[in-house]
Amino acid sequence: MKKILCVLAMFFGIENLNAATVVGTVNGNAITDSDITARTELMARQGNVSKTNRKQAFQNIIDDYIKLDYAEKFNVKPTDKDADAELKRMNLGGISPTAQSMARLAMRANIAWQVVIAHTILPTIETTDTDIATEKNEIAREHGLPIEITLIRLTDIPMDVSQKLTKPKDCDDAEKMVEDLGGYPQKITAMQYELSSDIRDRISGLPLLTWSKNENGSVILVCREKRGKEYANLDKIIKQNAQFKKAESVANQQLKQLRRKAVIIINDDRYKL
Numbered sequence: 001m002k003k004i005l006c007v008l009a010m011f012f013g014i015e016n017l018n019a020a021t022v023v024g025t026v027n028g029n030a031i032t033d034s035d036i037t038a039r040t041e042l043m044a045r046q047g048n049v050s051k052t053n054r055k056q057a058f059q060n061i062i063d064d065y066i067k068l069d070y071a072e073k074f075n076v077k078p079t080d081k082d083a084d085a086e087l088k089r090m091n092l093g094g095i096s097p098t099a100q101s102m103a104r105l106a107m108r109a110n111i112a113w114q115v116v117i118a119h120t121i122l123p124t125i126e127t128t129d130t131d132i133a134t135e136k137n138e139i140a141r142e143h144g145l146p147i148e149i150t151l152i153r154l155t156d157i158p159m160d161v162s163q164k165l166t167k168p169k170d171c172d173d174a175e176k177m178v179e180d181l182g183g184y185p186q187k188i189t190a191m192q193y194e195l196s197s198d199i200r201d202r203i204s205g206l207p208l209l210t211w212s213k214n215e216n217g218s219v220i221l222v223c224r225e226k227r228g229k230e231y232a233n234l235d236k237i238i239k240q241n242a243q244f245k246k247a248e249s250v251a252n253q254q255l256k257q258l259r260r261k262a263v264i265i266i267n268d269d270r271y272k273l
Helices: 002-020 033-045 053-072 081-091 097-124 129-142 171-181 197-203 229-261
Strands: 022-026 031-032 146-153 186-191 219-227 265-267
Touching: 022 033, 022 053, 031 033, 031 053, 031 097, 033 053, 053 097, 053 146, 053 229, 081 097, 097 229, 129 197, 146 171, 146 197, 171 186, 171 219
Parallel strands: none
Antiparallel strands: 022 031, 022 265, 146 186, 146 219
16 A cells, blocks of 8 residues: 555655646646757757746746647648658758657748748738838848949048049049048949948948038048849849838737736746746
């Protein structure tokens, strides 16, 4: 009898121990402490090593379940096989089995959410010229466009001299203007994506034949632009990117509403939202 009681005590002790590891639930889906540890492992692989990683990991897992639950309403149900195919492309190896499970969950949720956005939100989004211009400037600043740029650069130029610079007619006129003021212009021709990031950042959104502001004695002017062959399909891609970004913004607002409606139970005060 005593042996039976001991076995029962051990059994219930283990059950209580397992129950204690459940940090919370979302719509009936349990999230354990080991799930959170696995998710932080994934986040660390992506370079996120913040001290608040565990709380962020918990919130990410909650969102994964919410996204999957919502996607089911549209009969969108990505499988582990779908997730593994994407994870293979990401070359996400060398992680623990629990982390692999969490990676599948995250990827299934991401696939489902992207499908929902594409079918329910994206068709309702219209882009404006401002949206497209903003997206183009961001790409130009971060990566550069397939445009051949000719620019005039001045260095070590006093502020009072730069204030005398006016709008030139063309590249030759810009060079002559600088020389007349006693300067030494540097003329550079290159594809925009070949320019350094600091130069791209300064000329992004700068109108043609317009001098930039004097920054640490340096002034730049783009005097000529020539689109490369690769530019042919870029306008379409830029418009699609701008449209999808607006759709994602709408989707994020929708996700906030779904969080409010979700049944979230948190058992550990450290993870209170």
